Amino acid sequence: MDLSSEVISPDVADTAPLNRREIADLLSEVPDWSLEGGRLCARFTCKDFSDAVTFFREIAGFAARENHLPDISIHKGRFVDVAWYTYAIGGLSMNDFIMAARLSEWLRSRQGANL
Secondary structure (H helix, E strand, O other), X not given: OOHHHOOOOOOOOOOOOOOHXXXXXXXXXXXXXXXXXXXXXXXXXXXXXXXXXXXXXXXXXXXXXXXXXXXXXXXXXXXXXXXXXXXXXOEOOHHHHHHHHHHHHHHXXXXXXXX
């Protein structure tokens, strides 16, 4: 399954979160990501703080264009953490996996992306 080409569902508020089996099956589709505390997470390494801030903004813009927003943070001045979670349903949705796949694909298309 090519998750990055799947359609983002505009309204998931009335759907149930993915169950453990569905999550386990989908994790193999996003090898750059891991499950941490019920969230789909990845850490990206930047050269320095300025690069991390720029990268943070790029991810925020990417997510805003897709209308599905992650939690994003900068740690130790050069690590950018991204976590997908659908708060409206209290768990992971298919949208979270689609966005993780799209973000990974987008980053691979950029020169020097460090996954």
